Amino acid sequence: MKLRSVRGTHDIFGEQIDKFNNISKIVSKNAYLKDFKEIQTPIFEFSELFAKPLGEQSDVVLKEMYSFEDRNNNFLTLRPEYTTPMIRAAITNNLLNEIPLKIFGIGPMFRRERPQKGRYRQFNQINFEILGTKDFLADVELILLSNNILKELLPKSKIRLQINSLGDKNTLIDFKKNLTKYFNTHKNKLSEESINKIDTNPLRILDSKNEGDVEISLSSPKIYEYLTDEAKNHYEDLKRSLNLLDIKFEENANLVRGLDYYCNTVFEFKSDNLGSQDTLLGGGRYDGLIKVLGGPDIPGIGWAAGIERISLLMESEKKISTTLHIAVTNQKFKDYFLHLQKYLSENKISYYWNYKYNLKKSFTKANTSSATHIIIIGENEFNGNFFTIKNLMTGEQKELKLNQIFHHLNDKS
Numbered sequence: 001m002k003l004r005s006v007r008g009t010h011d012i013f014g015e016q017i018d019k020f021n022n023i024s025k026i027v028s029k030n031a032y033l034k035d036f037k038e039i040q041t042p043i044f045e046f047s048e049l050f051a052k053p054l055g056e057q058s059d060v061v062l063k064e065m066y067s068f069e070d071r072n073n074n075f076l077t078l079r080p081e082y083t084t085p086m087i088r089a090a091i092t093n094n095l096l097n098e099i100p101l102k103i104f105g106i107g108p109m110f111r112r113e114r115p116q117k118g119r120y121r122q123f124n125q126i127n128f129e130i131l132g133t134k135d136f137l138a139d140v141e142l143i144l145l146s147n148n149i150l151k152e153l154l155p156k157s158k159i160r161l162q163i164n165s166l167g168d169k170n171t172l173i174d175f176k177k178n179l180t181k182y183f184n185t186h187k188n189k190l191s192e193e194s195i196n197k198i199d200t201n202p203l204r205i206l207d208s209k210n211e212g213d214v215e216i217s218l219s220s221p222k223i224y225e226y227l228t229d230e231a232k233n234h235y236e237d238l239k240r241s242l243n244l245l246d247i248k249f250e251e252n253a254n255l256v257r258g259l260d261y262y263c264n265t266v267f268e269f270k271s272d273n274l275g276s277q278d279t280l281l282g283g284g285r286y287d288g289l290i291k292v293l294g295g296p297d298i299p300g301i302g303w304a305a306g307i308e309r310i311s312l313l314m315e316s317e318k319k320i321s322t323t324l325h326i327a328v329t330n331q332k333f334k335d336y337f338l339h340l341q342k343y344l345s346e347n348k349i350s351y352y353w354n355y356k357y358n359l360k361k362s363f364t365k366a367n368t369s370s371a372t373h374i375i376i377i378g379e380n381e382f383n384g385n386f387f388t389i390k391n392l393m394t395g396e397q398k399e400l401k402l403n404q405i406f407h408h409l410n411d412k413s
């Protein structure tokens with residue numbers, strides 16, 4: 001059997017894991033600044049949590065979920081997204097007693113998509129949600145937060161924010177009816193895939209990338225004409241606030257998002273340097289979703305960003321490697337070396353040690369890496385109860401007692 005990883009999955013190590021950890025650190029810092037509480041939910045849930053809320057006709061539910069039946073005949077699904085599990089967790093743990101609830105989470109999601117650059121079958125998301133307020137300032141807060149995080153992570157990347165409003169559920173029903181009518185009259189120019197969506201999910205045709213579909217969508221009915229006054233005001237308030245905060249945005253009337261639970265504000269941050277998978281971050285309002293999932297009738301809004309896509313745009317940071325190496329010249333000094341290890345650990349001094357009891361090999365390794373000091377343990381050191389420490393940059397060598405090492409390494413004079 002040839003060992004291999006599952007298509008669309010990746011082992012994360014080296015430079016990649018450094019980027020991941022850096023992203024998590026910056027996200028958590030920004031989250032705590034705005035008092036979002038972290039939450040972790042299980043990787044699998046009952047399948048029914050996803051099917052209806054995400055949309056029976058959405059791509060995710062139709063063809064991308066990893067679902068299975070366990071031995072107790074439970075139908076389970078590896079979470080394809082974080083919003084529904086987070087709401088489930090808020091309901092089952094009574095977290096909605098005090099609203100608005102501001103939560104965030106970071107973790108792996110699973111979608112059986114066709115893998116390509118920036119699109120994987122297991123990928124990691126950062127996810128923020130505010131449950132329990134319809135105030136447009138929540139929309140602003142979340143967009144501001146995502147803007148800050150992306151700016152901090154990708155200071156040199158050009159990222160575009162696009163926004164749209166989908167109106168309330170009734171607006172959407174009306175709008176979909178008219179879209180279906182429109183697309184039916186232009187059926188002959190649409191792609192096969194879009195023709196299949198005319199009656200089931202016409203909104204998705206609007207964000208098709210097929211050239212013919214794009215052209216037909218240009219003259220399709222526009223959602224803005226269908227918005228209620230309340231939805232229009234909400235959208236206008238949002239735009240005014242973004243201008244006030246000097247956050248640049250483009251309005252994209254065809255921005256509809258891929259999941260069915262959205263209404264009113266939707267937004268995406270895109271990059272021109274990612275190829276076809278150009279959306280770094282996406283989100284919006286889902287005012288009926290919490291009720292559909294069995295919770296109170298309260299609104300919600302959130303966003304998620306793909307960690308892999310962000311890290312594709314991140315520059316690698318120069319890793320600071322361990323600067324202190326150890327050379328033990330013979331196996332018989334193992335016990336003596338243990339005293340040094342205990343001392344270094346207690347004093348939080350990091351060191352490199354390669355299990356080779358050979359002075360020459362230890363020096364070669366130290367000289368070819370970024371080591372600045374090497375501690376030598378040999379016959380003289382063992383017999384004299386001291387340690388030799390050599391500064392590899394100056395060549396200076398000193399014999400020190402164990403308790404003098406910390407001071408010596410930190411002495412900048």
Ligand code: HAM
Nearest residue numbers: 081083118119120123279280281282283302303304306
């Ligand atoms: P989404 O647009 O499906 O939204 O995913 C959000 C982000 O996850 C995308 O912009 C992308 O960066 C990343 N992503 C999605 N699929 C893949 C994939 N196959 N491989 C790599 N990265 C991927 C949601 O998931 C919503 N739950 C967002 C949300 C939160 N809406 C409200 N609250």
